[in-house]
Amino acid sequence: MRLRPRPLVLSLLRALGSTIALVVLYYLLPLDESSIPVVVLILASGLAGLVLLVAFQVRSIMKSPFPELRAVGALATSIPLFLLLFAATYFIMDRISAGIVIAGIGARVVVEAVRRGQQQRPRDRGYALRNEGSG
DSSP: OOOHHHHHHHHHHHHHHHHHHHHHHHHHSSSTOOOOOHHHHHHHHHHHHHHHHHHHHHHHHHHOHHHHHHHHHHHHHHHHHHHHHHHHHHHHHHHHTTSSOOOOHHHHHHHHHHHHHHHHHHHHHHHHHHHHHHH
16 A cells, blocks of 8 residues: 555654644643642653553554554654653652752763862962962
8 A cells, every 4th residue: 555645744743743742741831830749740640641642552553554654653752752751750850859860971970070170179279379479
């Protein structure tokens, strides 16, 4: 069966629209201003929504005349939802732990560089003291 352009375009538009809607929803949710139970409820609802979405998508893939196209569209919707749920969970974990959770490898590199810079500072102090008196 040859794929016509219309189902392809509709599938791409649906995936793009759902991704845009998810990102907008992520930024509009009051994750940093709500109480912890409200945020946990939001995250649990998102996880339940992900499970329901995947179940619905599997069912629609099995019934579709173009299952490959439907599967790509399903992945294009499910993956952004999963990543945004992960990001929201990580954000909330960092908020709950008051900054104990370090945000990834990049932050660890910066922290290590600052720590090493602080260890080297006493060696540089003599240079700074010598130059202060000469001015």
